Amino acid sequence: MTGHAPATRPLRVLLAGFSGLGTQDHQTDMYLPAFSAHPGFEVAAVAGDEPQARSAAERLGVPLVADVATAVGDVDADxxxxxxxxxxxxxxxxxxxExxxxxxVDKPxxxxxxxxxxxAAAASAAGRVCLPAHHQRFxxxxxxxxxxxxxxxxxxxxNIQTDFLVGAGDPVPEGELVNFAVYPVDIVLAVTGQPVHRVHALTAGAPGPSGAERTAVLMLDHAHGVTSTIVVGRGADGIAAPGTVFHRHRISGSAGVLVVDAAGPVLTVRGAAGARALPFDSGSVPALxxxxxxxxxxxxxxxxDIKDALAVARVVAAARTSLRTGLPVDIAAQPQPGSTPAAPTPTA
Known part of the structure; x- marks a missing residue:
């Protein structure tokens, strides 16, 4: 990679946009406070036409550019x-x-x-870092x-069995598969290191107000015979306070089972020698x-990096096709970034 920034000064940040799926505003809720608290960054400017953009610029005392495209080209930011x-x-x-x-880049x-x-093609051509905000990996x-x-x-x-279920909150019109599946799919790919070859997805429970799924089950076949099952979605209002209710992973291997409660947090390894806890600390967004x-x-x-987001996008696209057709979907061989990807193919 070329043109990396020196570590002798904070990196200048342009906050571009304050929107998301449904009512989400991760810029305000997550990234603005995290950048402001991190000694390696300083917010240099804000861009966007949302009310939150003006409020953030006034609060931080930095310039506001209403047009994001103009700001991305003109603002002095790293x-x-x-x-x-x-x-x-x-x-x-x-x-x-460019x-x-x-x-x-926020998820998705x-x-x-x-x-x-x-x-991914633009990041490769530019030789610049493009980090997808898969902060649950951290x-x-x-x-x-x-x-x-x-x-x-x-x-x-x-095998990995994963639950990523969130309590009350605003369901997104696009469905919770698009909203939440990014996190557990990314984690499963990171832990196993094995690409997904086949996806079978089913809905679970009643749909949300828009008619889209609130909860889905993904059954994934990875390379080398590895499998994973992911339950992802949003629970009904009133079952729990807003926030992550279940974020759990059960990783089975040839020498034991690793049980992770990322919301607890608890991490335990169970094997022939008995059970033992593993220590950890730190938070996900600062670590991102x-x-x-x-x-x-x-x-x-x-x-x-953005290639990981591309791999996740392929799985989510295949899962959406599987939900629509009721059939498992084989994911075509991954093309090089920038080429035209083949569409996921339903299989009987």
């Missing part, structure tokens, strides 16, 4: 935090990368596989689980920004 409307994210991220900016990074591939329990599996604590992993800063200043790829 990093663009992209939280524009989902249908505008690919275009905005590509424009930022203008030499590094990018943090793109509305489909071609859009995610376009961002949850302390998940980080400890990755280290434990990578260190052979459970032997060769062969640590990774962004380290990748930029050290001139290395981020973990995750």
């Amino acid at each position: 990093v663009v935090s992209v939280c524009v409307r989902p249908e505008e994210r690919a275009e905005t991220a590509v424009r930022a990368l 203008n030499g900016r590094h990018v943090l 990074a793109a509305t489909g596989v071609p859009e995610a591939a376009a961002i 949850a302390p329990g998940v980080r400890a689980a990755r280290a434990a599996v990578g260190g052979g604590r459970v032997g060769l992993p062969w 920004l640590d990774e962004l800063h380290g990748a930029i200043t050290e001139g290395r790829p981020a973990d995750p």
